[in-house]
Structures are given as structure tokens and as C-alpha cells.
Amino acid sequence: MPYGFKIRRNVFQILCNLLDSTGHDETLFPLLIPETSLAKESAHVGSFEEECFWVTRGGSTPLKVKYALRPTSETVIAPMLKLWIRSHADLPIKLYQIVSMFRYETRATRPLIRMREVASFKEAHTSHATLEDAEAQVKEAVEVYKRFFDAMGVPYSISRRPDWDKFAGAVYTLSFDMICPDGRTLQIGTVHNLGQNFSKAFDITYETEKGTQEHIWQTCYGISGRAIVAVLSAHGDDNGAVLPPNIAPIQVVVIPIPYKKKEGYINKICEDIAVKLRKAEVRVELDLRTDLTPGSKFYYWELRGIPIRIEVGPRDVEKSEVTIVRRDTLEKQTCKMSELVPVVQKLVGEIKQDLWQKALQWMKEHVYRVESLVEAKQLLSRRAGIVEVLWCNRAECGHRLEEEVDARVLGVPVDTGEKIDGKCVVCGRKAEHVVRAAIAY
């Protein structure tokens, strides 16, 4: 719907700007992937074949080769890369697209979180001459995603997914997860190093400086409409959405408090305020509806998460003041009319920062380091958030952990710099990593 779409525009615009400014080019590849292409990488097709929607007919004519609706685009981009890439001078190629993607979900769907038609999906695909370049690209992608979620004040955990849970066709997968208000985690972004798996399957080679032919190295990384869920669930409260001002389609709503025979005068002042703020590039909505009480308007805009409400009543007018209410704290303050623009501009920055700090603090309080499976299970059974335990790094113990605590291993947190000294919580052998687990969406 229109208001939601405006939030989507703002969210994806931040992401596009970050990708554009780091040398990514936007593109558009076909939705329909011939079965013959999808089948070229064996791990990939094994994972996706049963999860695809299949187009089998054009009109009433059966198609000779059936098409999958893209579940992801590696296999439709690869044949083009094979044509475009000749020599090392053509590399790197960093492409992205914002499209819809499809999964034939057999699990229960949930709006924006798990859908059969993922209406908003940003997928990036990069090609490189060396493993080192691909590794550096993974780091760049992680930095871009960090800056993206930071810009929305959304805290995250970054971990390397265990091998049994990586993207089909990847060498390894890094994942951004957030903790939702209900204590479950939600995967909100993934970064994959594909190695040469797809380039070998599709035989995509380039001529090196020495004149030899080598297969390219690839990465891919994606963020979906879940980014919208992330910002909604990181900041929302029992009164509805709480939008950071940089995401909010409307940053300030101006509401007159009518007083007998002064309606026209008060409305005029509200209009002046709107004009003044718009000149200062604040996104303002002026709510002059006559069929709603001020109270219903407050409720209406609170639900939609508008960061700042300005009320103008007869007493405010007398004192050349207005009343300002923050959506995040619901705190009221009065403000001299003459200081309105700088006060609002300052608030816009403060609210964004305060929302982020509050969300960071909340996240911190919901990550638990524990030393036994019993403790871990107890926390997870009441959906307390993420638990961290020490782990020997063997898949056997990872699976065992998942069974014992009835949760999902998110993986080993990335770049914590922590020195590990202790024993695996499952087998008691020397631990190699901290590993995170949670009840995941």
C-alpha cells in the first residue's frame, strides 16, 4: 500500500546509495530461469528444485523447457557473465538488482518475513580474478550491510553460518541476524563467498595477465523486504510503528487543536508551520481533517510511526508557542515559534540516535554467554534472545547442540577478536570458537 511503499522506497534508497557509491552497477536480469540453467550447479539445484514455482505453459501450449521463477539469480546471470568476461581487465564486475523473487514455501507464510512472492529483494553478484579479491569483496559487502543497518538504527549479530546451513552452492555464508521483540532471531542479510562453484559449472573463465585461462571467483549477497521488518521491529512499541526520521515518509505531522471561532486562525498558523518546515526540507504532513478529533489524529499518526507531532492550540497561539511530542518517548515539550525550525532539525537527529542507542542496549541485554546446555536450553525455551556457548567446531557437536537446546545454530560470530579458552559445551573437548544459537524465524 502507498504508505508502506514509501517506507520501502526510503529503506532501499539507503541501500542503493551505499551500493552505487561502492562501485556497484544496477542491472535487470530475467525472472524466468530455464530448468537447464538452474540444473548446472548440483548443490544449488538440489536445494532449490523443490522450492521453485514452475512455469510450464504459454497459453495452452506446454513449454519445451520449463522455467523457474527466480529463487535467486546466480544461474541466470552466469551465462551472461560467460559472454561478457574475456580478460582480467574486465574484472571485477559488481552488479546488483532490486527485483521480486519466489519460493514455493511449504511452511506457514508471514507478511514481509516469509512469503512465497518476496516482493522486494536486493541481490548483488560480483566476479573477481582471484580468491583474495573475492574475500575482500565479502568484507566490503559486510561493511555496506553494517552501514545500511546502522543507518536505520537496527542492531545485528554477524556470524558465519555452520556448513550444514550455508547457501546452496556457496563456500561459506555470513549472516546478519537481529533479535525480534519476541526473542526470536530473524535473518536480515546474507553474504556468500561462492568460490569457483558456479564459474566451474558454467565454465566462466578469463585470460590472466600471463595469458592463461582461469575460472572467475564469485560472491553474492542479498537483503530482502525483511529490512523493512527489521526497522519496524527494532523500534516499534505497543502504540504501533516508531520510524527513524530518515526512514519516515512523514517526519512531522502538524495538528491543530480547534477552539471555537478560532479554527481558521489556528489552521492558518499550522499552515505557516508546515511551509516553514518544508522550506527547511523537513517532510511535513498537515492534518486539517474536520471529521476527526485531535485525539483520533494523535492515535492515527502514532500508529504510523511519525517521529514528531506538533500540536497548535489556542493557548499555544497566545504565547507564540507550539507543543512538540516525540513519538519514541511520547515526551511533550513546548517550543517558541521562532525557534521551531532549529528545534525540529535537532530533534530529527536526536530521535534517530536515541532509537539506535536504545535498540543497541536492548540487543546487548538479550545476548547471553552461558556455560551449560541446561542454561542455554532454559534461556531459549523462554525465547530470551541469543545464547553463546563454546564449541569445538565439529559438526557432530553442532547438530547435537541444536537438538539439545531445540534451537538453531546461527554460527560463529565474525571478527570479535575474542581469545577462546575453555571447553566445548557439548563434548568437553578444547573449544575453538564461540557459537551462537537462537530460536530463529
Place this chain on the structure above:
Amino acid sequence: MPYGFKIRRNVFQILCNLLDSTGHDETLFPLLIPETSLAKESAHVGSFEEECFWVTRGGSTPLKVKYALRPTSETVIAPMLKLWIRSHADLPIKLYQIVSMFRYETRATRPLIRMREVASFKEAHTSHATLEDAEAQVKEAVEVYKRFFDAMGVPYSISRRPDWDKFAGAVYTLSFDMICPDGRTLQIGTVHNLGQNFSKAFDITYETEKGTQEHIWQTCYGISGRAIVAVLSAHGDDNGAVLPPNIAPIQVVVIPIPYKKKEGYINKICEDIAVKLRKAEVRVELDLRTDLTPGSKFYYWELRGIPIRIEVGPRDVEKSEVTIVRRDTLEKQTCKMSELVPVVQKLVGEIKQDLWQKALQWMKEHVYRVESLVEAKQLLSRRAGIVEVLWCNRAECGHRLEEEVDARVLGVPVDTGEKIDGKCVVCGRKAEHVVRAAIAY
């Protein structure tokens, strides 16, 4: 590909801005349309059933209801409008979306012109309380499209399609057609008054001010990736694309003419020029590639349609000048370095205007008013453009005209204000309209 996508971004941004500023809201509706929905409007399904791609399986499971990939979105939006619209206060609703759409084309496909996956499609859908409001909306849509094509300097013919060629489910269809360089016409935009056809099929009603229930009135209008074809074919020449500066992803390319031992110095001046122009918000590319001669660079950028080339050679540098070459006329001029920014800014405006004027003149020269079928056929057989003849307005004569001249009736030109005085070119009865015909893509 990236450069093409940047052209697409600029083209569709103009369209979005026009729609946003006329109160349209952007939305996103599902791609997959259940067969049961598509079938509700009989003329509509009759036209599209055989032209749809059909999704019949999820994984290996046959779907109970098969899905069409959207050939257009009336039937997937209608069920939502039925939920959203309660009273006259909810109207008008003006929605649009930019999505991909699909036709199982059995005719030969052509890049951007006739594709099975139309990767870029802007469709607008509006709902109104009265027929008058819907008529006014058709006029607004025509205005928006005029301003859109005018902004790109693309001339058009607007005509009311004959009844036998209107959109399936519409009361009538207005169409924008351009004349391509080969003399064929290309339909580049359509506006449809849907009347109550879909609202009756889906039973979408609203409560009037008097408390009665009425079916809503609807319009829809669309522009596809053909808008990109339009701008390319209106202005291109034998050396490649010629882009209007407001569409060009790169407006100015700066190319050093290297001279022995002065390369560094000349490159530095080119960099300064790029910085200066970028500060003035000109989109500049600096081509310092060392593996290409200046001549190859000229060719490279001409092909891509960059409106202005700036060459900096040793003699220019001595005189504190640069050489400026316009892509549209290939005219050269010298310019004092100190005057560069205003000269470029002025040229940007001039080129846009000159391209438009030239295209308008060309179009004018390719519309022929003729008085006999023989003349019409002769002109059309050598693809001279659009022919106009007088017509009695009877379908019988329209079909006969199409047969006799072996071309397509585009329809009656809209709003010409011309008084008709003469006889139908087919039957000799009193003519009611001018009608246009052409060899259409």
C-alpha cells in the same frame, strides 16, 4: 546492462516524478494472478488467456489453482480495491507500480519493443466515483504522458483506437504512437477508460453521499520499456545513440589528447575540468584510459550518445582553451577555459531543445493527408510514416481501409479541433473524422 539501466533510471524517474506530483501513489501488487481472478472479466480473459505464461507447479506439486504471470494488473488489484473502498470519501484512488509483465508472444520478439518478459512496465490504475471523474482522469493521464514524452523530446500522435483494437475490458483506448526512423509506428503509451466493466465483474462498490451503493469508475494507463526505444529512435543517428542531456547518464566526457611528455600536465587539466563541471552538477566522465587512442575514445562515446565531448590537447592548453563537440550535430567549437561551465550549461539546454525541434520537424514531414486509397497505399507501401484520410466512422469501412492499404488503423486523432468537410475515402459517404493509419510495429 549497467549503462542501459542508468538510461532506464533517468527515463522512469521523469515518469515517477510526474505521477507523484499529480497525486499518484506508488504500490506493489503480486505478479501471480490466480486463474479464478483473471477469468472474472470476460472480454479481458478472452484476450489474455492464450497470451499468459502459466505457473502450474510448486516444486513437483501441481497447484490447485494455476497462476498467470501478470499480463497487466487490473484483476489482481480489483480484489484489494473491493476491500479498501467503502465510501465516496475514499475516492479517487490513484495507484501506479513499476514492475515486469509477461506475454507469451507467438510473434517474433525484438529487444525492448516486443518481449515475452517486459522488464520495465509502469502501469497506473485509478478509481473514481463518477464517469465525469474518470473522464477527467483520462485527460490528466494524457497530459502526464505528453509532458513525459515532451521532456524526452519524443514527438507523438495521440489517437482514439478503433473499437476493434481497444484494450480488452476497456470502454475506449487512447494511444500514443511515434514514427520510427524506418517509417513504422510504435505504440509507446496507452490510456484506457475502463468504465464500470471491472468494477461490475468484481463488484467493487462505494457508498454515495446519498447513502446508495454504486459501482466505481476506473481508468488505467501504461508505459513500458518502449519509452527507452522512443528516446533512442527519436534522436539516434548512424553513429549510434544521441541522448538528450536530461536522460544521458553521462552528459559530458572529457578526453585528453596526449602529447609527448605533456601527458601528466594535460591529464591534470582534464581532471580540473571534471571537478569544476561536477561542482556545477553536470554528470561528467573523465576518460584517461591509456590503451585507447583519442579517436577510439571519440567513437566509443559517440556510440553511447554522450551529448558533449570536451577535448583537451596541447594547443588548447597553450591558449587556455578547450575544444567542445556536440554529439547531435558533431559541430566543434573552442571555448575559453574560464567560460567553460556556463558554456556547457547553456549547451545542455540547447541540445535538448534542438533535438526536440528536429524530431518534431521530422515527424511533421512524415504525416501525410491524402484523398485516395491508392495514394495512401503507395505511401504506406514505402513506409513513409502516418497517412490521414477522411472516414465515415463505420467499422466496416475501417476494416476495408486496413485491407486496402495493408496497414493498421491507429484511430481518430484526439483534440485536433479540425472541422471535417468531405467524404469517406472508402465508401464516399459523408466523413465524420480524420483517421490515421500506418505500418505498425
